[in-house]
Amino acid sequence: MAKMTRVLQYGLGPIGSAIARYVSQKPSLQLVGGVDINPAKIGKDLGEVIGLDKSLGVPVFGRLSDALSKSDADVVTHATSSYFPQFMDQMLEILDAGLDIVSTAEELSFPWIANPEEAAKIDDAAKRAGKTVLGTGVNPGFLMDSLPLNITAICQRVDHIAVTRRMNASFRRGPFQAKIGTGMSVEDFNAKMAEGHMGHVGLTQSIGMVFDTFGKKLARYESSVEPVVAKEPVKTHFFDVKPGQVRGLKQVARGYTSEGEFMSLTFIAALGELDDKDTIVIRGVPDLDITLHGTNGDIATVAIIGNAVRRVKEAAPGLVTMRDLPIVTN
Numbered sequence: 001m002a003k004m005t006r007v008l009q010y011g012l013g014p015i016g017s018a019i020a021r022y023v024s025q026k027p028s029l030q031l032v033g034g035v036d037i038n039p040a041k042i043g044k045d046l047g048e049v050i051g052l053d054k055s056l057g058v059p060v061f062g063r064l065s066d067a068l069s070k071s072d073a074d075v076v077t078h079a080t081s082s083y084f085p086q087f088m089d090q091m092l093e094i095l096d097a098g099l100d101i102v103s104t105a106e107e108l109s110f111p112w113i114a115n116p117e118e119a120a121k122i123d124d125a126a127k128r129a130g131k132t133v134l135g136t137g138v139n140p141g142f143l144m145d146s147l148p149l150n151i152t153a154i155c156q157r158v159d160h161i162a163v164t165r166r167m168n169a170s171f172r173r174g175p176f177q178a179k180i181g182t183g184m185s186v187e188d189f190n191a192k193m194a195e196g197h198m199g200h201v202g203l204t205q206s207i208g209m210v211f212d213t214f215g216k217k218l219a220r221y222e223s224s225v226e227p228v229v230a231k232e233p234v235k236t237h238f239f240d241v242k243p244g245q246v247r248g249l250k251q252v253a254r255g256y257t258s259e260g261e262f263m264s265l266t267f268i269a270a271l272g273e274l275d276d277k278d279t280i281v282i283r284g285v286p287d288l289d290i291t292l293h294g295t296n297g298d299i300a301t302v303a304i305i306g307n308a309v310r311r312v313k314e315a316a317p318g319l320v321t322m323r324d325l326p327i328v329t330n
Helices: 014-025 046-050 064-070 084-096 116-129 146-154 174-179 186-195 203-214 297-314
Strands: 005-010 029-035 075-078 100-103 132-135 157-168 220-229 246-257 260-270 277-285 288-292 318-320
Touching: 005 014, 005 064, 005 297, 014 029, 014 046, 014 075, 014 297, 029 046, 029 064, 064 084, 075 084, 075 297, 084 100, 084 116, 100 297, 116 132, 116 318, 132 297, 146 157, 146 203, 146 277, 146 288, 157 203, 186 220, 186 246, 203 220, 203 246, 203 260
Parallel strands: 005 029, 005 075, 075 100, 100 132, 132 318, 157 260
Antiparallel strands: 157 277, 220 246, 246 260, 277 288
16 A cells, blocks of 8 residues: 655645645545644644544644644645745745645746746755645636646647636635625725735736746736626625625736737636636637636635645656646546
8 A cells, every 4th residue: 555645734724724624535645734823723633623523633833843843744735825925934944844845825836937036946945855846726726827738739739828717706715705805995996906915816827837838938918907896785604795896806917929919817706706617718720619617716726735745746856837747636
């Protein structure tokens, strides 16, 4: 029987806890510890904190070093922040401890355009440690980058790629609904967006991965975001949105070569959004139109993190992306 991979979960918010539950269910993985900065979780049994119906006999620790003093691990599944300033030191600490990393951090999924210095630092640290680091998720990491890249394998020529993700956010987590501006006035929405820490993160990274894989130079990048305003009342477990208030957002990113637009990404997430689906449209030889129904962002992100652990363990040391790995499967 193959040896189980020992996994420590770093970050025990809603997504981190869901990852830990999934890890605890996978026969090839063993959940051995958890780390979180929330004082209300530190010291409690990990099983209780992540919502299992059983005790795991392992407490949640506030520091990685304390968790590793009690349990040996092979891989850290990491879910704390989207942004380098918040997770950079965590990455270096984990690598210094000699562990591989699979992270939900969006800016880590393809960081060489927006964060080249940080990417180089993590890559160097990973290679020195002989370990592998992957940033992934449903988007970025799959729907808008690695999936369309795989689909182009059956094309003789690719002229343009357009991906649209349209999501009914009424059934998503409260923090996600807040992240897309739910319940705000249009003025407050625009002010928060201007601060730069609200909305979807990852469109830059997805376009970067696709352009780099095709060997194309990104001559120009454009992005825009606008509120989706409620025309009638919309209510969820977390928000009661009145007409005229924001029920979500629409973000668009476009990547250009010197010859014109090569890729467009459209991300729509709003309460009560109809026609929930993902579409990939490739123009070339042949033209391809692919539609996915049923993609659940939280379930998909949790799945791809847990399912990628095996590929990361098998990969060469360094900072890698989804396009660098063999196909990740359940």
